[in-house]
Amino acid sequence: MTAPAARGKGIARCLYDDLFAKARAAGHERVVCEINSxxxxxxxxxxxxxxxxxxxxxxxLENGKTVSYMACQLTS
Incomplete structure (x- = not known):
């Protein structure tokens, strides 16, 4: 979860851009995540x-929450 004061500043996007670049460099084809539904x-x-x-x-999940599994295909 992102603190309200930090939202909308592009921080999460920068983190994901870095993650995507590192995943591509490591030869991975996709990045996956889990979000609450x-x-x-x-x-x-x-x-x-x-x-x-x-x-x-x-x-x-055992705690009663339902989650969605999401995937993003990486391109070169």
């Missing part, structure tokens, strides 16, 4: 979809 986290879903993530699965 119940209770929902629409801001996180919008952010990840804007980066190119697509839902590839879903799970109900």
């Amino acid at each position: 119940d209770p929902p986290n629409p801001a996180s879903e919008r952010f990840h979809r804007a980066l190119g993530f697509e839902q590839v699965g879903e799970a109900l």
Whole structure:
């Protein structure tokens, strides 16, 4: 979770740009993440979809939360 005062400043985007570059350099084809879908986290879903993530699965966790598994295919 990002602190409200830090939101919208591009920090998370910079972190993901760095992650994507390192993943590509290591020969990885995709980056995956997990976001809450119940209770929902629409801001996180919008952010990840804007980066190119697509839902590839879903799970109900032992704590009662439902999560979506998202993947972003890396291109050269």
